[in-house]
Amino acid sequence: xxxxxxxxxxxxxxxxxxxxxxxxxxxxxxxxxxxxxxxxxxxxxxxxxxxxxxxxxxxxxxxxxxxxxxxxxxxxxxxxxxxxxxxxxxxxxxxxxxxxxxxxxxxxxxxxxxxxxxxxxxxxxxxxxxxxxxxxxxxxxxxxxxxxxxxxxxxxxxxxxxxxxxxxxxxxxxxxxxxxxxxxxxxxxxxxxxxxxxxxxxxxxxxxxxxxxxxxxxxxxxxxxxxxxxxxxxxxxxx
Amino acid sequence: xxxxxxxxxxxxxxxxxxxxxxxxxxxxxxxxxxxxxxxxxxxxxxxxxxxxxxxxxxxxxxxxxxxxxxxxxxxxxxxxxxxxxxxxxxxxxxxxxxxxxxxxxxxxxxxxxxxxxxxxxxxxxxxxxxxxxxxxxxxxxxxxxxxxxxxxxxxxxxxxxxxxxxxxxxxxxxxxxxxxxxxxxxxxxxxxxxxxxxxxxxxxxxxxxxxxxxxxxxxxxxxxxxxxxxxxxxxxxxxxxxxxxxxxxxxxxxxxxxxxxxxxxxxxxxxxxxxxxxxxxxxxxxxxxxxxxxxxxxxxxxxxxxxxxxxxxxxxxxxxxxxxxxxxxxxx
Numbered sequence: 001x002x003x004x005x006x007x008x009x010x011x012x013x014x015x016x017x018x019x020x021x022x023x024x025x026x027x028x029x030x031x032x033x034x035x036x037x038x039x040x041x042x043x044x045x046x047x048x049x050x051x052x053x054x055x056x057x058x059x060x061x062x063x064x065x066x067x068x069x070x071x072x073x074x075x076x077x078x079x080x081x082x083x084x085x086x087x088x089x090x091x092x093x094x095x096x097x098x099x100x101x102x103x104x105x106x107x108x109x110x111x112x113x114x115x116x117x118x119x120x121x122x123x124x125x126x127x128x129x130x131x132x133x134x135x136x137x138x139x140x141x142x143x144x145x146x147x148x149x150x151x152x153x154x155x156x157x158x159x160x161x162x163x164x165x166x167x168x169x170x171x172x173x174x175x176x177x178x179x180x181x182x183x184x185x186x187x188x189x190x191x192x193x194x195x196x197x198x199x200x201x202x203x204x205x206x207x208x209x210x211x212x213x214x215x216x217x218x219x220x221x222x223x224x225x226x227x228x229x230x231x232x233x234x235x236x237x238x239x
Numbered sequence: 240x241x242x243x244x245x246x247x248x249x250x251x252x253x254x255x256x257x258x259x260x261x262x263x264x265x266x267x268x269x270x271x272x273x274x275x276x277x278x279x280x281x282x283x284x285x286x287x288x289x290x291x292x293x294x295x296x297x298x299x300x301x302x303x304x305x306x307x308x309x310x311x312x313x314x315x316x317x318x319x320x321x322x323x324x325x326x327x328x329x330x331x332x333x334x335x336x337x338x339x340x341x342x343x344x345x346x347x348x349x350x351x352x353x354x355x356x357x358x359x360x361x362x363x364x365x366x367x368x369x370x371x372x373x374x375x376x377x378x379x380x381x382x383x384x385x386x387x388x389x390x391x392x393x394x395x396x397x398x399x400x401x402x403x404x405x406x407x408x409x410x411x412x413x414x415x416x417x418x419x420x421x422x423x424x425x426x427x428x429x430x431x432x433x434x435x436x437x438x439x440x441x442x443x444x445x446x447x448x449x450x451x452x453x454x455x456x457x458x459x460x461x462x463x464x465x466x467x468x469x470x471x472x473x474x475x476x477x478x479x480x481x482x483x484x485x486x487x488x489x490x491x492x493x494x495x496x497x498x499x500x501x502x503x504x505x506x507x508x509x510x511x512x513x514x515x516x517x518x519x520x521x522x523x524x525x526x527x528x529x530x531x532x533x534x535x536x537x538x539x540x541x542x543x544x545x546x547x548x549x550x551x552x553x554x555x556x557x558x559x560x561x562x563x564x565x566x567x568x569x570x571x
Binding site: 107161162163189190191192193194195198199202 | 421
């Protein structure tokens with residue numbers, strides 16, 4: 001293992017997936033440790049201090065969610081990607097409790113996983129609790145209470161549809177990151193939609209109206225032409 | 240107790256009238272003539288007779304017989320209701336089991352084909368020399384994976400639709416339809432075709448409906464995609480919207496091949512493929528999804544189709560909405 005290569009811990013009980021993903025990620029320049037259950041993942045994470053953990057949800061001995069909860073309880077804040085879908089509100093709250101840094105739905109394109117890994121590694125500050133695990137997010141005079149599902153601007157509650165609120169949540173937990181419309185669709189809507197880009201743009205317009213954010217001179221959300229959006233204000237997490 | 244003439248008249252008339260009433264009651268409540276009818280008649284007769292001769296024993300006997308009637312009637316009715324419920328339940332269970340088997344059989348078929356393609360492509364990848372043949376094998380493998388992914392995605396959508404609540408907010412239908420037409424442009428089946436969108440100018444603005452915009456886009460899009468798949472480049476596809484004060488009507492019409500009459504009643508079933516749709520690609524869940532989405536909006540969907548001239552298919556979605564809906568509901 002060369003010192004400049006980031007170490008990834010990949011936990012998936014399906015040997016076909018692990019055997020195919022590991023060489024792919026190695027080729028992409030990472031050092032990959034592979035385990036096939038939650039207990040081994042927990043032990044390896046403590047022993048080897050990987051830079052990032054990829055956890056499948058359904059695994060023998062201890063499932064991915066429980067593994068992540070235990071890691072966080074043990075104050076191990078290694079950035080983690082869960083291989084699952086976050087759909088419903090209850091699921092979302094659960095995900096928040098787990099403190100995963102990102103989610104990816106199976107089946108996924110390995111290139112998408114690579115993009116997620118790189119984005120998470122760029123975003124996280126080593127050893128620190130990530131924004132994904134914070135209950136309250138603030139950026140300037142905007143704050144988002146993720147438990148109460150309420151956003152306030154300069155102290156006043158802003159009216160948002162649940163989808164727009166989830167879009168804001170995703171952007172605020174991924175600040176300074178170019179988020180594509182496709183990524184937003186997958187993370188917030190859970191499915192691909194026809195007219196998907198228009199769907200995202202409609203919600204973004206709603207969000208900007210509510211935040212009183214001028215797309216030409218944005219305070220919060222910047223449009224990246226041909227790519228997607230970026231939350232540009234610095235975000236602080238609490239709780 | 241009674242005057243002599245009235246008394247004897249009552250003695251004859253009342254048991255007779257009671258018998259008829261009991262007879263009607265039994266027919267209405269139990270659905271059949273039961274032995275209790277006789278008890279009722281005798282009971283009432285004994286009661287009236289007892290009252291006439293002022294004999295307490297006979298009165299009690301009559302009342303007892305009447306009570307027996309009512310208890311018997313109650314018991315008989317409960318028993319019948321239980322039987323009927325049991326029958327309906329086992330019928331529903333049988334139907335569900337049949338549906339489940341049918342679904343699994345169809346799923347097996349839907350997975351079998353892309354998987355066979357994938358296996359063949361893998362063999363070709365191993366055996367073919369690097370170059371055109373191998374590139375084709377990779378292309379075929381990717382195509383098979385895409386088909387399986389689409390099937391899985393649609394299955395997930397169907398199961399999600401039953402579980403997550405839909406978002407309710409005012410929806411601008413003409414704007415929604417415009418999005419659908421734009422999204423359909425990129426479909427391979429679109430070709431150089433015209434999809435006509437007809438939106439009435441009056442009333443203006445067009446009444447809003449309350450619903451989940453994203454899901455409604457998906458529903459209409461699936462109909463338009465189907466229309467494009469089952470038409471030739473020379474055919475027309477039309478999306479129309481109208482309102483009748485109580486509901487918004489969205490129609491997706493085409494002059495395509497039409498649906499065989501024997502398939503019309505089944506096309507909204509999960510994974511059902513009509514006899515002329517077997518060679519056309521799709522997950523087989525598109526119309527089931529449309530049906531589920533419209534149902535979640537308390538709407539209805541109907542289809543009219545003809546394979547003879549003037550041939551074509553018209554899907555009509557009816558969604559509750561219009562003026563009343565707008566004043567009643569506010570954005571979530």
